[in-house]
Amino acid sequence: MAGKLDLDPRVVREARALAARAxxxxxxxxxxxxxxxxxxxxxxxxGVRGADQDGIPWVNRLVDAVRAxxxxxxxxxxxxxxxxxxxxxxxxxxxAQKAAAGAVRFGVPLKKADVTAARRMARKATGDGLRTIDRxxxxxxxxxxxxxxxxxxxxxxxxxxxxxxxxxxxxxxAAARAGADVIAVIRSTGQSLLDYVPEGATRxxxxxxxxxxxxxxxMRAALDETSKELGRYVRLTNYASGLCMPEIAALAGLExxxxxxxxxxxxxxxxxxxxxxxxxxxxxxxxxxxxxGIIINTGEDNYLTTADAVEAAHTVTVSQLLNEFxxxxxxxxDWQLGLGHAFEINPELPESFxxxxxxxxxxxxxxxxxxxxxxxxxxxxxxDVFRGNLxxxxxxxxxxxxxxxxxxxxMMTEAVVTPWLSDRDIALQNVRYVLTGAGxxxxxxxxxxxxxxxxRAHAVxxxxxxxxKRIEGDTLLNAIxxxxxxxxxxxxxxxxxxxxxxxxxxxxxxxxxxxLES
Amino acid sequence: xxxxxxxxxxxxxxxxxxxxxxxxxxDKRAEGAAIQLANKMGMDPALLVHAKPMGDGFTFFVVYGRxxxxxxxxxxxxxxxxxxxxxxxxxxxxxxxxxRRRLNVVGACIGTDAHTVGIDAILNVKGIAGEKGLEYYRExxxxxxxxxxxxxxLVETARREKADAVLVSxxxxxxxxxLQNTRAMSAAFREALPAGKRPLLIVGGPRFxxxxxxxxxxxxxxxxxxxxxxxxxxLVHALVGGSK
Numbered sequence: 191m192a193g194k195l196d197l198d199p200r201v202v203r204e205a206r207a208l209a210a211r212a213x214x215x216x217x218x219x220x221x222x223x224x225x226x227x228x229x230x231x232x233x234x235x236x237g238v239r240g241a242d243q244d245g246i247p248w249v250n251r252l253v254d255a256v257r258a259x260x261x262x263x264x265x266x267x268x269x270x271x272x273x274x275x276x277x278x279x280x281x282x283x284x285x286a287q288k289a290a291a292g293a294v295r296f297g298v299p300l301k302k303a304d305v306t307a308a309r310r311m312a313r314k315a316t317g318d319g320l321r322t323i324d325r326x327x328x329x330x331x332x333x334x335x336x337x338x339x340x341x342x343x344x345x346x347x348x349x350x351x352x353x354x355x356x357x358x359x360x361x362x363x364a365a366a367r368a369g370a371d372v373i374a375v376i377r378s379t380g381q382s383l384l385d386y387v388p389e390g391a392t393r394x395x396x397x398x399x400x401x402x403x404x405x406x407x408x409m410r411a412a413l414d415e416t417s418k419e420l421g422r423y424v425r426l427t428n429y430a431s432g433l434c435m436p437e438i439a440a441l442a443g444l445e446x447x448x449x450x451x452x453x454x455x456x457x458x459x460x461x462x463x464x465x466x467x468x469x470x471x472x473x474x475x476x477x478x479x480x481x482x483g484i485i486i487n488t489g490e491d492n493y494l495t496t497a498d499a500v501e502a503a504h505t506v507t508v509s510q511l512l513n514e515f516x517x518x519x520x521x522x523x524d525w526q527l528g529l530g531h532a533f534e535i536n537p538e539l540p541e542s543f544x545x546x547x548x549x550x551x552x553x554x555x556x557x558x559x560x561x562x563x564x565x566x567x568x569x570x571x572x573x574d575v576f577r578g579n580l581x582x583x584x585x586x587x588x589x590x591x592x593x594x595x596x597x598x599x600x601m602m603t604e605a606v607v608t609p610w611l612s613d614r615d616i617a618l619q620n621v622r623y624v625l626t627g628a629g630x631x632x633x634x635x636x637x638x639x640x641x642x643x644x645x646r647a648h649a650v651x652x653x654x655x656x657x658x659k660r661i662e663g664d665t666l667l668n669a670i671x672x673x674x675x676x677x678x679x680x681x682x683x684x685x686x687x688x689x690x691x692x693x694x695x696x697x698x699x700x701x702x703x704x705x706l707e708s
Numbered sequence: 709x710x711x712x713x714x715x716x717x718x719x720x721x722x723x724x725x726x727x728x729x730x731x732x733x734x735d736k737r738a739e740g741a742a743i744q745l746a747n748k749m750g751m752d753p754a755l756l757v758h759a760k761p762m763g764d765g766f767t768f769f770v771v772y773g774r775x776x777x778x779x780x781x782x783x784x785x786x787x788x789x790x791x792x793x794x795x796x797x798x799x800x801x802x803x804x805x806x807x808r809r810r811l812n813v814v815g816a817c818i819g820t821d822a823h824t825v826g827i828d829a830i831l832n833v834k835g836i837a838g839e840k841g842l843e844y845y846r847e848x849x850x851x852x853x854x855x856x857x858x859x860x861x862l863v864e865t866a867r868r869e870k871a872d873a874v875l876v877s878x879x880x881x882x883x884x885x886x887l888q889n890t891r892a893m894s895a896a897f898r899e900a901l902p903a904g905k906r907p908l909l910i911v912g913g914p915r916f917x918x919x920x921x922x923x924x925x926x927x928x929x930x931x932x933x934x935x936x937x938x939x940x941x942x943l944v945h946a947l948v949g950g951s952k
Contacts, residue, residue: 353882364763379880380820383856396820397880460824462854495825569825573914573932605914608882612729615762 194636195555195647201655202556208658209511212666217519219466220473224698226385226690228474229253229266231436232702234444235319236267236312238282241389242290249437250386252286259296262692265699267312269296272304274311282315298697305697313701320481320705323443327483330423330446333414337423340371342629344564344589344597346621347427351376351608353395355405359412364611366416366424369618372449372596374427375409377401382432382461383686387441397608401428401438406445425449427487430475431457433467433687439475443482449528449596450479453489454516455509459675460492464685465667476520477706486522487596488513491532491565493675499534499569503549504653505675506531510553511658512666514560521706524559528596532565533585541642543584548646550592551637556651564589566600578602579620586624591635597621710782714775722774724751729768734761742769750775787918787929789938791945796845799940803847806948813842813943814866814907815875816853819889823879824855826912830875830936841936848940859889859896866907867900872947873908875939881915887924894925908946910939 230249241247256266270285273294279285288294299305340346348370350361355375362373378395381388391408392400399405406428413424425448430439435457442450454472457463479486490506490513497505510529517527531553535542553562566585571578582600589597599621603613637643661669673679716723726746732738739759746754751773758770794802803811815831817824829836831852833843843850851869853862866874876893878886890911897906912930921929928942 368763378820380856396882396885461856610729611762611766612727612768615760615768 193555195551195644196639197552197555197647197651201651205507205511205556205651205655205658206515208655208662209508209515212658212662213512213515213519216469216666217473217516220470222694223466223470224262224265224692224694224700225436225467225470225687226250226253226257226262227434227471228436228700229256229262230434231440231474231478232265232267232312232316232700233270233282233286234437234440235323235702236270236282236315237319238286240283242287245389247386247389248283248286248290251290252282255286255289255294256296260298261695263695264298264697265694267316267701268305268308268697268699269298271311271315272297272299272308275304275307309699309701312699313705316701317705319440319444320702323440323478323482326443326446327481330448330483333417334423337417337421340422342625344594344625345371345425345561346618347372347374347563347596347598348614348618349374349376349598349609351398353378353397353399354393355391355399355408356393358399359409361611362409363412363416365614365618366413366420368615369622370424370599371422372425372427373409373413374449374451374598375399375401375405377429382429382457382463385433385687385690387434387437401441403441403445406441406447410446427451430479430486431489432461433457433463433471433690435468435471436474436478439478439482439484442484443478447484449485449487450475451489452476452479452486453492453530454513455670455675456489456492458670458680458685460489462680462685464688464691465670465680465682467685467687467691470691472516473520474703476517476522477703480521480523480526481706483526485526485528485561486517487528487563488530490530491534491568494532494534495569499532499536500539500545503545503650504657506549507552507556507650507654508657508661509675510557511654514557524557525561527557527560528563529553529557529560530563530565533567533581533588533600534569537567537570537581543588544642545646546584546588547591547637548643549650550588550594551643552647552650554592554594555647561595563596563598564592564594565598566604568604571600571602571604573606575602575606578604579616582617583620583624586621587628590624590628591632593632710780712779712781713777722776723772724775725770725772726751727768727770729762729766731766733765734759734767738767739769742767742771746771746773750777752776785919791942793937794941794944796840796937796940799845799937799944800847802944802948807847810847810849811873811943811947812849812851812869812871813873813875814851814853814862814869814871815842815877816857816862816865817855817877817879818857818859818862818893819878819885820856820880824877826877826879826914827852827854827875830877830912830934830939835936839935839937842940844936845940848943859893862893863896863900866897871907873910873943876909876911878911878913878916881913886911886913886915887920890924890926898925908943910942912939 233249238249348365350358376398378398388400391404417424427449430450430452457468458465579602599617601609667682671681713722754773760768832841835841909926910928914932916929918929
């Protein structure tokens, strides 16, 4: 479907080159720092499981203990596995328990032979975790072969959010039977700012359900049953975001989640998480997703909920280009890039629908091989559910006309209640009507050369290039500090989670990064 | 005339529409059950216009019907705006003349609520519905703490910024989180600051009952559809006195 907008390939190349230049300093920063959550993810892959009686995971206790003795800057792998050798403990979880009781002292060995031995053990232990991720990926590929992918594009993406995993499961299965190809379990609102991943099956959440390894496992198992029943592989989505992004990415890989919300800047802008913390966690989590064959979903829709969707249209393009650069750098392939955008233009604005079409088509043509994630109106959903249903219908139509990859189903009760069973049914009916009646309309839809849609797309791309030039000159961290994206101002020395960041020492060692980059 | 009835297409016809789901499979009995519910809600006759099975064991219904209830508009209790609505220019002028310093406002979403859409609509320059937010008012000094702010942080910031008013937005209402958070917030301010030193406490959100201010320990509640200008006018009215 390339070529409908007659974009100048030189401008597109320039935009990509600018994004790469703007992003590179951030990559360098990410490569030279670690965080508590990256180190905890390493330990999770090395086999640390479970939590203490207060619900604090043993990985947290172990990283805290190592950090208290030798700091974070060497990485925890060598101190931990050196301690395993020194104490003769052969189970990392047991070591964590002993360390939490104060029975283990951590240090970086002085002798080169000890370092080599500790590294070898760490490599072996985390290698087991990575092999599990590989097995899960192969399992997914087998199941897709057996049950098949959805018959149509876009894939239909539905959200469940009851707060209780045991309630979520039948809702998710019902949604899949009703036509959903992808189920997203929304997280409890507070989770992004928790500096640990809760343990076990959870039944108490606010506006969503906690992301835990056990909840992941339960939901995946339930959807495997449903996939078998429906003869169609139903994908599962969760959120690798917030302060525990790297660990959640690892857990998603271990439990065969299929898609993860994973935006390079969302946590910074919308959760006030420290920019450096975010970029370091981002890179690691994306490397894990790349290995696990997980499709990431980026969060550009969010910019449009705080800023005006017409004025800020180019910030979406800029963010998509940056997300693409960071994703490629971390090893993700184009088919794994669910770059986000949304239908958020004020419907009162004249030509609003044509503008939406222009923006959606621009994303499609800039990223022809990415399964773009198309997100429904939220900001202009008013509680008038009848009008909301109409807006969602037009949103679905843009999705069909511009060949979007993943369509998040809009609810007419957006901004009113968490979706009811009947809301979901009405919303799916809306999607089915549009996809059945107009699903192939993109074959006939060609905007007039030099017409409104082409001109608008060119204008947005030109503004994106201008903004990228400014960002590159000013540096991305300063641009974020100045409130370039979504009006939020986020300086690099502020925000939550900064105290969990450390610059690498000369001898920093991370067996997982080593394996993922080899 | 303060007695009214719902209006379908004729004065006094009392017609309303209703949709709901019953946890039963779709059959004749289910449709009868839907009509029974509508009857019990006061719809008589109730006309079942749509019934659709959803998944296993659920049916969605749309019912039209006539209700016999009368509504007396004279007996409705609401919080009427008891202050004059001023323009941004007037707000600035009154503060400048009467207060002779900028009026300090601190805003936040407290608790686990991550939805900044409400507080941003009121505070951000961008504003809402064509009205600029409070940051745009020259004589207002605004600190927007954003989402998931803890109550102690809010109290501390209000103290540091010498806040004249604290604005709290609550969107999430699951398990009455908005009410609990508001009570915790007002209690914390009462504990931390003596009566004369306490800032004006204002909460807003789409699901608040505007009549509950006293019960929640706040000075004012703003419900859905509130604009920045209304909030600014109220601040001037409550803190600086009338516009004359």
